[in-house]
Amino acid sequence: MACFKCFILAIADKYDTLYLNLIKLMYHIIVIIDCGQEKIMSAKAEQVSVTAIKTGITHQMTGNEAMARGAWEAGIKVASAYPGTPSTEIMENMSHYPAGDIKAQWATNEKVGLDVAIGGSFAGVRSLTMMKHVGLNVASDALMSQSYIGAHGGLVLIVCDDPGIHSSQNEQDSRIFGQFAQIPVLEPCDAQEALDFTKIAFDISERFDTPVMVRSTTRICHTRSPVLVSPRVVPKDLGFKSDVVKNVMVPGHARARHPFVIARLARLAEELETSDLNRIEMGPSDVGIITASMSYVYVKENLPDTSVLKLGLSFPLPKKLIEDFCAKHDRIIVVEELEPVIENQLKAWGLKVEGKEYFPRLGEFSPELVRASFEQAGLLETEENTVIPAFEPLIRPPVLCAGCPHAMSYTAIRSLDVWVAGDIGCYTLAVGDPLTAIDTTVAMGSSIGNAVGMYLAGLSDKPIVATLGDSTFLHSGIPPLIDAVYNDANITVILLDNHITAMTGGQENPSTGKTLRGDQTHKLDFEEMIRACGVEWIERVDSYDAGSMMQTMREAIAYRGVSVLIADRPCVLDPVKIKGPTMTVDSKDCNACQGCMNLGCPALIWSDEWYEGRHIVKIDPAACIGCSMCAQFCPTGAIQPTVNSKGEKITPCGGA
Amino acid sequence: MAKAKKNKSTRKADIANRMPLKLNPKRLDPETSDEAINVLIVGVGGQGVIMVSKVLAQICQNLGLQVKQSEVHGMAKRGGVVFSHVRFGKTVWSPTIPKGKADVLVALEWAEGLRWMDYLRPDTGIFITDTKRIVPPFACRSRILGADIGYLKDTPDDIIGKVAETFAIDATDMAAKEGNELAANTLLLGALSTTLTFSNEVWREVITQMVPPKTIDVNLSVFDKGQKWIEGSRKGEPVEGSAFIPLVQPEDHPVRTTLSIIEEWCKGCDICVKMCPERCLTLNKDQVVELADPEECTGCHICEWLCPDFAISLNPALNPPPNPIVQEAVA
Numbered sequence: 002m003a004c005f006k007c008f009i010l011a012i013a014d015k016y017d018t019l020y021l022n023l024i025k026l027m028y029h030i031i032v033i034i035d036c037g038q039e040k041i042m043s044a045k046a047e048q049v050s051v052t053a054i055k056t057g058i059t060h061q062m063t064g065n066e067a068m069a070r071g072a073w074e075a076g077i078k079v080a081s082a083y084p085g086t087p088s089t090e091i092m093e094n095m096s097h098y099p100a101g102d103i104k105a106q107w108a109t110n111e112k113v114g115l116d117v118a119i120g121g122s123f124a125g126v127r128s129l130t131m132m133k134h135v136g137l138n139v140a141s142d143a144l145m146s147q148s149y150i151g152a153h154g155g156l157v158l159i160v161c162d163d164p165g166i167h168s169s170q171n172e173q174d175s176r177i178f179g180q181f182a183q184i185p186v187l188e189p190c191d192a193q194e195a196l197d198f199t200k201i202a203f204d205i206s207e208r209f210d211t212p213v214m215v216r217s218t219t220r221i222c223h224t225r226s227p228v229l230v231s232p233r234v235v236p237k238d239l240g241f242k243s244d245v246v247k248n249v250m251v252p253g254h255a256r257a258r259h260p261f262v263i264a265r266l267a268r269l270a271e272e273l274e275t276s277d278l279n280r281i282e283m284g285p286s287d288v289g290i291i292t293a294s295m296s297y298v299y300v301k302e303n304l305p306d307t308s309v310l311k312l313g314l315s316f317p318l319p320k321k322l323i324e325d326f327c328a329k330h331d332r333i334i335v336v337e338e339l340e341p342v343i344e345n346q347l348k349a350w351g352l353k354v355e356g357k358e359y360f361p362r363l364g365e366f367s368p369e370l371v372r373a374s375f376e377q378a379g380l381l382e383t384e385e386n387t388v389i390p391a392f393e394p395l396i397r398p399p400v401l402c403a404g405c406p407h408a409m410s411y412t413a414i415r416s417l418d419v420w421v422a423g424d425i426g427c428y429t430l431a432v433g434d435p436l437t438a439i440d441t442t443v444a445m446g447s448s449i450g451n452a453v454g455m456y457l458a459g460l461s462d463k464p465i466v467a468t469l470g471d472s473t474f475l476h477s478g479i480p481p482l483i484d485a486v487y488n489d490a491n492i493t494v495i496l497l498d499n500h501i502t503a504m505t506g507g508q509e510n511p512s513t514g515k516t517l518r519g520d521q522t523h524k525l526d527f528e529e530m531i532r533a534c535g536v537e538w539i540e541r542v543d544s545y546d547a548g549s550m551m552q553t554m555r556e557a558i559a560y561r562g563v564s565v566l567i568a569d570r571p572c573v574l575d576p577v578k579i580k581g582p583t584m585t586v587d588s589k590d591c592n593a594c595q596g597c598m599n600l601g602c603p604a605l606i607w608s609d610e611w612y613e614g615r616h617i618v619k620i621d622p623a624a625c626i627g628c629s630m631c632a633q634f635c636p637t638g639a640i641q642p643t644v645n646s647k648g649e650k651i652t653p654c655g656g657a
Numbered sequence: 658m659a660k661a662k663k664n665k666s667t668r669k670a671d672i673a674n675r676m677p678l679k680l681n682p683k684r685l686d687p688e689t690s691d692e693a694i695n696v697l698i699v700g701v702g703g704q705g706v707i708m709v710s711k712v713l714a715q716i717c718q719n720l721g722l723q724v725k726q727s728e729v730h731g732m733a734k735r736g737g738v739v740f741s742h743v744r745f746g747k748t749v750w751s752p753t754i755p756k757g758k759a760d761v762l763v764a765l766e767w768a769e770g771l772r773w774m775d776y777l778r779p780d781t782g783i784f785i786t787d788t789k790r791i792v793p794p795f796a797c798r799s800r801i802l803g804a805d806i807g808y809l810k811d812t813p814d815d816i817i818g819k820v821a822e823t824f825a826i827d828a829t830d831m832a833a834k835e836g837n838e839l840a841a842n843t844l845l846l847g848a849l850s851t852t853l854t855f856s857n858e859v860w861r862e863v864i865t866q867m868v869p870p871k872t873i874d875v876n877l878s879v880f881d882k883g884q885k886w887i888e889g890s891r892k893g894e895p896v897e898g899s900a901f902i903p904l905v906q907p908e909d910h911p912v913r914t915t916l917s918i919i920e921e922w923c924k925g926c927d928i929c930v931k932m933c934p935e936r937c938l939t940l941n942k943d944q945v946v947e948l949a950d951p952e953e954c955t956g957c958h959i960c961e962w963l964c965p966d967f968a969i970s971l972n973p974a975l976n977p978p979p980n981p982i983v984q985e986a987v988a
């Protein structure tokens with residue numbers, strides 16, 4: 002195919018315009034067909050590689066890969082989720098399994114994801130949704146009612162917490178949500194358990210007529226360890242079972258279902274008394290540890306011979322089993338990351354246990370942290386702290402990529418002197434030096450509502466701007482935009498449209514025109530939709546164009562009412578990694594004014610040369626993608642396209 | 658620049674030669690060791706930290722060892738710190754390595770190696786590092802005159818004596834000479850292989866599986882180079898790729914740029930105030946521009962060039978602007 006393309010291009014050079022256009026058209030068609038085929042082929046190759054995994058032997062898998070595998074083995078047919086670190090790869094892995102096995106798709110937000118899974122469960126097939134901890138907040142509305150309804154086909158939510166806040170806005174403990182919704186919470190400790198527990202969760206869900214939560218953490222999601230895999234077993238389709246008293250939550254029905262929920266948990270707790278989901282490893286009777294999840298491996302790392310009760314579920318708990326375990330030991334210590342969820346349940350039963358007096362409620366556990374806590378509890382001798390004295394660490398915060406269109410958007414916003422309500426996405430990085438252009442960031446889609454509130458409060462010293470990305474806007478930015486128009490707020494919304502869900506690693510969304518599996522679908526038109534919300538002032542500007550960006554932003558702010566500016570440029574990493582001819586700094590022209598450095602571009606660094614006491618700037622050709630944003634800010638014109646050996650400037654169009 | 662070159666030539670002497678190296682060190686053997694063997698691999702997003710740790714974990718898996726490999730990504734793609742813990746042996750509990758317990762620290766970037774130094778075993782830890790520097794934009798933020806790059810000033814000399822064994826290899830440069838600087842991580846794998854008991858065949862087989870097919874030859878060749886580097890430096894032979902070029906120190910800089918404003922000519926049009934990239938100009942109560950924040954001024958000349966009334970000038974006698982083409986920049 003490639004040769005044919007060259008051939009057409011070669012003749013295209015030789016013929017006149019009429020033929021040329023025809024040939025160009027043909028060329029485009031071929032490219033489209035060609036891409037399509039490659040896509041199909043690669044998808045097929047992936048599918049074969051995943052399902053052809055040899056069963057009965059171990060494979061290195063991350064927790065996320067293992068949970069996807071577990072769901073596939075459990076015979077699920079419906080999966081729907083919104084991406085969110087650290088849960089994203091579960092769904093991405095799901096798409097590697099045959100489309101005939103699992104209908105897997107990206108949802109517009111976590112609540113939609115859960116609702117779709119609930120629908121699958123209503124229709125009698127095993128269904129799954131997954132989300133990060135804060136995603137559960139969004140989905141919780143449906144979860145609270147679904148707990149009463151239960152599950153017809155198995156219904157499982159995988160919720161991935163982020164202790165230590167590696168890539169989130171808080172470190173809430175989702176296990177509390179399990180208690181709140183009165184649903185069982187399974188807690189795996191490694192990839193093997195992640196797979197096994199996901200399968201067991203479907204079994205519990207169906208037998209006890211309940212949604213089930215599998216709670217993972219960043220560390221489990223992103224740790225590779227050996228996993229034994231089995232073949233897929235698909236349970237019989239149960240079909241839709243009409244039962245309005247169970248499935249329609251009106252007050253009368255809900256009142257009738259509530260006692261069932263309480264009884265269901267009691268039945269499950271009863272069964273857990275003898276379940277092998279909980280494991281007792283007996284040791285000396287002086288001290289017993291009760292733990293679950295990742296904390297278990299840190300306990301074993303430090304105290305391999307101590308008595309341990311490893312719980313498979315942190316809710317509900319097997320009361321008799323725990324009381325027996327406590328009775329056999331002089332002292333009981335509960336080890337759990339984040340909130341004292343297990344500890345509080347035991348204390349409520351009147352058991353004398355210790356825990357959070359030694360173990361922090363903040364941050365992620367590590368073997369050395371758990372060791373220090375055991376030392377504090379008097380279980381271990383204080384180890385002499387012989388580590389190599391640390392060097393002063395280099396400050397290396399995450400930054401927007403070289404050529405990131407958000408850099409220009411926020412440089413323009415910064416020049417406006419406005420209040421900026423930010424949102425969740427890569428662009429939250431614009432809060433840091435040098436862009437420093439965000440004043441608030443709360444949660445997904447909060448920016449517009451926050452801006453409306455600021456306007457209502459009479460904040461009038463500076464104009465009010467809300468900034469959010471394309472995927473965040475579709476996730477939960479539309480209702481607040483309608484609200485802003487409805488209530489006649491005077492705000493400007495800057496929609497940072499980079500044509501992908503970038504922060505989580507480049508997932509498709511309704512505005513990309515592609516599905517999880519890469520199939521073509523309807524492409525949402527932002528302008529049409531925003532106009533339908535009642536916004537009258539809408540402009541679309543190329544993010545790379547400094548002049549237009551700054552001018553249009555000024556016009557947007559000057560408009561009285563809701564104005565929406567769409568800053569339009571694809572992400573430089575996804576779906577295609579963009580790398581054009583690079584730019585260079587002519588050091589004899591650079592006056593070291595540092596104007597370009599205000600973009601915070603990682604390709605711009607200082608050279609060894611100086612001008613008037615400041616470093617002359619240079620461009621790292623490996624990092625530069627040739628976006629030209631820095632050149633637009635250079636007052637001396639020192640930043641120019643790289644010159645080739647013939648002395649011609651290398652530009653994306655070819656010649657000079 | 659001259660300074661840098663001079664330093665390079667005087668420091669060409671092999672750093673490894675001045676370290677207390679063992680000629681035939683005992684290699685780490687997961688079969689005989691009771692505790693898990695801990696290898697920490699660190700670097701910056703995009704360098705291939707995960708690839709290195711996957712190769713190591715795959716080898717352990719092939720040999721039937723217990724192995725856990727833990728990484729945190731998410732923000733890593735965005736130029737942040739990347740690290741991957743690999744633990745293997747008969748029993749492995751925690752997926753992360755406790756501080757002070759890493760047997761080998763492999764760093765794909767100089768400052769990242771130093772960041773994780775406290776994870777190394779103080780008595781026996783082996784530090785294998787690329788001397789490549791990836792300067793973050795944050796290190797180039799100071800606007801103070803004569804400000805230096807905010808990057809670590811430590812050199813391999815500062816580490817000797819603190820760590821049992823240090824190997825500072827100019828791996829990126831060596832890999833670039835072989836044709837692909839991205840293969841630097843495989844070169845460090847070669848260096849790492851000399852500390853473990855796994856056979857060369859196993860290493861080469863897994864590397865062949867894991868790297869893109871087009872780069873198999875270059876990867877295997879730099880793998881050998883990495884092994885030879887360590888073996889050579891243990892024997893005390895001068896080895897290629899061990900020069901460490903220190904950062905250039907700031908020169909004495911000429912007088913500070915000063916902004917002079919002819920107040921009588923200023924009509925308070927506000928153009929310079931709005932366009933100043935450092936926002937160091939304001940209009941005073943008489944609607945005349947003044948330099949409110951002299952420390953912030955970088956002397957970019959934008960205000961001077963934009964002023965319609967020629968009211969602003971920057972040290973005209975001392976520092977004429979180098980190339981005053983203004984129109985393009987503001988258009």
